[in-house]
Amino acid sequence: MIGLLRKQVHLRTNDLKPHYDVVIIGGGGHGLAAAYYLARVHGVRDVAVLERSYIGAGGTGRNTTIVRSNYKTPETIAFYKKSHQMFLELGQELDYNMLVTPRGLLWLAHSDNQLRLQRERAALNQAFDVETVFLDAAGVREVCPQLDMTGGGGKHPILGAAWHPKGCITRHDAVVWGYAAASQRLGVHVHQGIEVTGISTEGGRCVGVTTTAGPIAAGVVMSAVGGYVSNVARMAKIRLPIITHPLQAYVTESYKPAFDRVVASADLHIYISQSARGEFLIGAEIDPYTSYANASTWPFIASASARAIDLLPFLAKLRILRAWTGACDMSPDYSPVMGTTELKNFYVSTGWGTWGFKAIPASGLSMAELLATGKVPALIAPFRADRFRDDRAISERASAGTH
Amino acid sequence: MALRLSCPNCGSRPFTEFWFGGELRPLYREGMSPEEDYRRLWLPENAAGRQTERWFHHAGCRRWLTAERDTVTNEIHVVH
Ligand SMILES: Cc1cc2nc3c(=O)[nH]c(=O)nc-3n(C[C@H](O)[C@H](O)[C@H](O)COP(=O)(O)OP(=O)(O)OC[C@H]3O[C@@H](n4cnc5c(N)ncnc54)[C@H](O)[C@@H]3O)c2cc1C
Ligand SMILES: [Zn+2]
Numbered sequence: 323m324i325g326l327l328r329k330q331v332h333l334r335t336n337d338l339k340p341h342y343d344v345v346i347i348g349g350g351g352h353g354l355a356a357a358y359y360l361a362r363v364h365g366v367r368d369v370a371v372l373e374r375s376y377i378g379a380g381g382t383g384r385n386t387t388i389v390r391s392n393y394k395t396p397e398t399i400a401f402y403k404k405s406h407q408m409f410l411e412l413g414q415e416l417d418y419n420m421l422v423t424p425r426g427l428l429w430l431a432h433s434d435n436q437l438r439l440q441r442e443r444a445a446l447n448q449a450f451d452v453e454t455v456f457l458d459a460a461g462v463r464e465v466c467p468q469l470d471m472t473g474g475g476g477k478h479p480i481l482g483a484a485w486h487p488k489g490c491i492t493r494h495d496a497v498v499w500g501y502a503a504a505s506q507r508l509g510v511h512v513h514q515g516i517e518v519t520g521i522s523t524e525g526g527r528c529v530g531v532t533t534t535a536g537p538i539a540a541g542v543v544m545s546a547v548g549g550y551v552s553n554v555a556r557m558a559k560i561r562l563p564i565i566t567h568p569l570q571a572y573v574t575e576s577y578k579p580a581f582d583r584v585v586a587s588a589d590l591h592i593y594i595s596q597s598a599r600g601e602f603l604i605g606a607e608i609d610p611y612t613s614y615a616n617a618s619t620w621p622f623i624a625s626a627s628a629r630a631i632d633l634l635p636f637l638a639k640l641r642i643l644r645a646w647t648g649a650c651d652m653s654p655d656y657s658p659v660m661g662t663t664e665l666k667n668f669y670v671s672t673g674w675g676t677w678g679f680k681a682i683p684a685s686g687l688s689m690a691e692l693l694a695t696g697k698v699p700a701l702i703a704p705f706r707a708d709r710f711r712d713d714r715a716i717s718e719r720a721s722a723g724t725h
Numbered sequence: 726m727a728l729r730l731s732c733p734n735c736g737s738r739p740f741t742e743f744w745f746g747g748e749l750r751p752l753y754r755e756g757m758s759p760e761e762d763y764r765r766l767w768l769p770e771n772a773a774g775r776q777t778e779r780w781f782h783h784a785g786c787r788r789w790l791t792a793e794r795d796t797v798t799n800e801i802h803v804v805h
Contacts, residue, residue, distance in 0.1 A: 552771035561768035565747070566796075611728070611745040614773050615799045619727045621741055654767065710767040711760075 349373025355686020418500030427489025474632030549649025746779030
């Protein structure tokens with residue numbers, strides 16, 4: 323009884339130490355997960371996560387929480403499949419309710435070209451043991467009767483779809499808080515309100531960071547700052563293949579649970595789900611110019627709403643409640659950038675763009691292994707930062723876009 | 726607030742009339758090493774602050790323009 327009424331403390335504050343074995347810049351999902359697996363799997367507990375704002379202030383607290391593994395290259399399918407599986411057990415692992423909810427994901431085709439692409443995607447996924455099947459129009463109607471099969475009076479008729487029944491939505495704040503609290507229980511320090519302002523080097527290797535709370539020495543440093551990675555790269559005097567684009571999203575007011583699928587359309591660059599709170603959540607393409615402004619814009623909301631209503635006409639009656647935007651670290655091939663850099667002992671986890679939330683568990687596990695052992699795990703070796711030098715791009719343009 | 730660009734040929738227009746061409750990068754020079762060419766092509770500055778960048782006015786004069794924009798505030802300083 324007493325336990326029931328106890329006030330729950332999620333996160334304690336720690337005194338900042340002048341030295342840590344590992345310093346992780348950025349308290350988003352990728353930084354916190356790496357810290358957790360360092361402590362949990364490798365026994366490396368002298369770890370600090372430095373977050374300039376509050377944990378989850380970046381993309382991890384702003385994303386549309388879609389977890390799926392229906393990608394298009396062998397390298398990425400293996401990686402996201404692992405992450406998807408880890409997500410299903412994450413609540414148990416961290417002792418925190420993630421509200422992982424399998425909704426099933428439809429990628430609609432409105433053209434012959436998309437029909438071919440979605441058929442291909444299903445075949446490729448099956449070859450790698452990821453459950454995706456191709457549905458014709460009748461099959462789509464059965465899975466999601468709310469869809470207007472004419473796509474707004476014949477504008478975008480729905481001809482078929484790739485159906486990924488295991489696609490989930492989850493609770494993004496729980497991912498942040500779950501990893502933070504669990505890593506703190508293992509001895510990791512999570513410091514909020516401390517900004518990294520410089521990377522310290524000695525003899526060509528990284529030896530720590532300077533921060534708004536003073537210098538901190540470190541054995542190794544990892545950057546996990548989402549869309550702000552180029553700023554940290556400048557501090558380290560390195561360049562990365564990243565540009566920063568805003569991605570917007572918005573929700574309607576809450577309504578009764580009425581829509582239990584996630585619907586995406588590559589032709590219309592739009593995706594729609596209903597959250598556990600009942601809000602209809604709408605996302606679409608990145609803003610067409612680079613920016614760090616995190617501004618929501620009317621042209622975006624107007625155009626995305628028009629497209630969403632073409633697919634689900636009942637949305638026209640709903641009222642928009644809230645809109646927000648996050649900064650996305652876009653890579654040229656829409657695949658992540660993980661691993662070593664030109665600066666020794668300085669590692670990056672970036673290139674998460676509009677697709678990195680689902681990757682948090684597998685990336686955290688892999689980056690922790692790299693930081694602890696100095697060896698790049700095979701699962702992430704293809705995602706090295708310098709792959710473009712020798713033409714080893716891993717193109718996910720067609721499937722990573724927008725979520 | 727949606728971005729507007731003041732085109733030297735057409736006047737102030739919403740950004741939806743333009744295509745973004747990215748930050749201005751050095752052009753290929755004869756004799757550039759593969760390494761220099763790689764860095765030029767794949768490793769952008771991605772400035773947080775003032776950036777020199779290219780825009781194409783597709784719904785207007787159909788010319789390539791060069792603008793100076795603050796990528797943090799989206800304020801556009803000059804277009805030429
Ligand atoms: C609207 C939107 C929808 C999305 N939808 C999906 C989706 O459905 N599925 C999916 O898989 N992905 C999605 N994404 C992408 C996903 O959100 C990101 O890829 C992911 O959250 C990145 O996590 P991160 O830990 O790398 O960075 P972030 O979560 O951005 O964390 C970085 C942290 O670093 C901090 N920081 C920055 N600079 C410094 C500094 N100098 N010192 C200290 N701290 C610093 C920031 O304050 C921030 O808290 C979406 C993104 C957006 C914006
Ligand atoms: Zn013009």
